[in-house]
Amino acid sequence: MPSVPKLRLRTAPVHTLGFEAIGTQWSLSTAEPLAPETRAAVAELVDGYDRTYSRFRSDSTVARMARAAGNWKLPASAAPLLTLFDALQRLTDGAVNPLVGRSLEVLGYDAGYSFQPSGPPLRAAGWKDTVSWTADAGGSVLTTAAPVTFDIGAAGKGQLVDLVSALLAEAGLREYVVDAGSDLRQAGGEPLRVALEHPYDTTRGIGVVTLSDRALCASAVNRRQWGDGLHHVLDARTGAPVDTVAATWVLAADAMTADGLATALFFAEPQALASEFEFDYVRMFSDGRADYSPAMAGVLFT
Incomplete structure (x- = not known):
């Protein structure tokens, strides 16, 4: 079972490459087999991303950030990710903040997967107070004013899906599905029907969406859950x-x-996010209510 709320119902591509990376199961479905050099390029891309951003390995750039303040060289792909985080922390009044990694560790979601809280919830360091960054054609430089535990889980896996998709397109593939658990991107061929997994009953769906040349990403509190009320979706303002x-x-x-x-x-309310982004959505509340964008009318089961 995938580690997040999404269930695939139908796929057109017939050749599939499966592997585990950045803590989740991946599958690349294509209309034709991947060439050996394309497989190798995917593996190198994913490993490089993990070496930069993983907070679960001691040799990553993020692990070094947690040990000392400084200037940290990041790849060129960091600029759009950091730009997105700038916008999200502003639009959510600081609730979404990639410095939430230390808060996750305190609650037990640490590098050793102890799942044992070491203290009460800890507010994340302020994004604007602690971090600045610059970018040029050669990459980005992130400057930290103090040791910080960076966690890009709010958007990083989605970016890696995009990077893998771009690699497949550059290899000449026009029909593919990149599936990283909660994050999907489909291109070409027959549209993909995807069931939206019920967060309280993983054997059921609450609706079905059709994905065609777009991306679908999901998040839910029932995944990566441990202890009483503890899960990976934290409010950075409180921890x-x-x-x-x-x-x-x-x-x-x-x-x-x-x-x-x-x-x-x-x-944040969808209207606030829609002031800067184009998207469709379904959101389910803990009391069972749901809201959705107009384009998603008819997606949910009655």
């Missing part, structure tokens, strides 16, 4: 898990944006 929204699904042109907005919808 405490959110308890009013149970699950979100977002359709957008790219997976990074869809992933980030799926997290932001736990804290």
Whole structure:
């Protein structure tokens, strides 16, 4: 079972490459087999992303950030991710903040997967107070004023889906599905029908969406859950898990944006996010209510 709220119902591409990376199961479905050099390029891309951003390995750039303040060289792909985080922390009044990594560790979601809280919820360091960054053609430089535990989980997996999708397109593939658990991107061929997994009963769906040349990303409190009320969706302003929204699904042109907005919808109203982003959504509250964008009318089961 995938680790997030999405169930695939139908896929057109017939060749599938499966692998585990960045803590989740991936599958690349294509209309024709991947060439060995394309497989190798995907593996190199994913490993490089993990070496930069993983807070679960001691040799990553993020692990070094947690040990000392400084100037940190990041790849060129960091600029759009950091730009998105700038917008999300502003539109959610600080609730979405990639410095939430230390807050997750305190509650037990640490590098050793102890799942044992070491203290009460800890508010994340202020994004604007602690971090600045610049970018040029060679990459980005992130400057931290103090040691910080960076966690890009709010949008990073979505960005990696986009990067893998771009690699497949550059290899000449025009029909593919990149599936990273909660994050999907489809291109070409027959549209993909996807069931929206019920956050409180993983054997059921609450509706079905059709995905065609877009990305679908989701987040839910029932996944990566441990202890009483402890899960991975934290309000960075308090360090405490959110308890009013149970699950979100977002359709957008790219997976990074869809992933980030799926997290932001736990804290911000859709209208506020729509002032800067184009997307469709379904949001389910912990009391069973749901709201959705007009384009998603008819998606949910009655």
